[in-house]
Amino acid sequence: MTGDQIVFLILASTANQISGARLLIDSIRSFGGTMSHYPVWLFEADPQKAPCKDLESEGVRVLSLTVPDSVRHYWFADKVYVCARAEELAAPEVQSLIWFSPDCLIIKPPLLFDLGPSLDAAMRPVHIRNIGLPARDPVDDFWKKIYETVGVEDMETTVESFVDQERIRAYFNSHAFAVNPSKGVLRRWFTCFESLVCDKQFQSGPCRDKRHQIFLHQAVLSALIVALLDPQRVRSLPPQYNYPYNLHQSVSTDRRALALNDLVCIAYEDRRLDPSVMDDITIKDPLRSWLSAHANKT
Secondary structure (H helix, E strand, O other): OOHHHEEEEEEEOOHHHHHHHHHHHHHHHHHOHHHOOOOEEEEEOOOOOOOOHHHHHHOEEEEEOOOOOOOOOOOOHHHHHHHHHHHHHOOOOOOEEEEEOOOEEEOOOOHHHOOOOOOOEEEEEOOOOOOOOEOOOOOOHHHHHHHHHHOOOOOOOEEEOOOOOOEEEOOEEEEEEEEOHHHOHHHHHHHHHHHHHOOHHHHHOOOOOHHHHHOHHHHHHHHHHHHHOOHHHEEEOOOOOOEEHHHHHHOOOOOOOOEHHHOOEEEOOOOOOOOOOOOOOEOOOOHHHHHHHHHHHO
16 A cells, blocks of 8 residues: 555644644654555635645645635534535545544554555544434434435434443544445535535534534534445544544543553543643653653643
């Protein structure tokens, strides 16, 4: 697998995201192993400030982002649009578009995001149920509209949420995932997302509360992964991927990571990645020294 067949995607819309994106890119280059030199596409929301142009000398492709007015105001619209644009830009030989939120960190080579020719996506279940639909419950109006939009009546595929361990209809975490761009999933993601955001009846009804609005993007992607792809070609990632360090204390002891070094990639959100304050998990060198040197970047 050559670098031209795999691309990492990152979005930086705010100062915090720019700092996080820089740290994430450094972690890819430092701990990505055979994947460390693969192309990185960094989309920035305010190119006039050009805060990331210096990264181009490190092999990062910096692209400007203008989210359509139809969804610009909505939660995570920039994320959905970035993925759709990246899918449009991807050359025919690209087999894996790997999205990472800027509040993620690579600790080991994320080899299972490499889809190769035999897979179309690699996903983790959500950390907590949240707006997820229990497997035994009837379809509620929120999910019913999403299913209708993606072209299905219901979902037979189920997953178990990692932290609260509930069996729910397919609902995937979107801190990091991989998709084959030739399948058109990401462009369809934006189309369906835009349709639902602009549906006034849906927005004033089943999606009227903040929680459903925040996670609408994730619900739509989850439904599309199941609706459009052969389940045999969707890789279910193990817990070492997208490990929720931000929820570390809520993870049951039998599932809780003992050492940061044992994980492949983490989501940390508002937690500081400074070993001097990370007293709830073991961190060994060289990761510990690396984090200490980079602590001012988070």
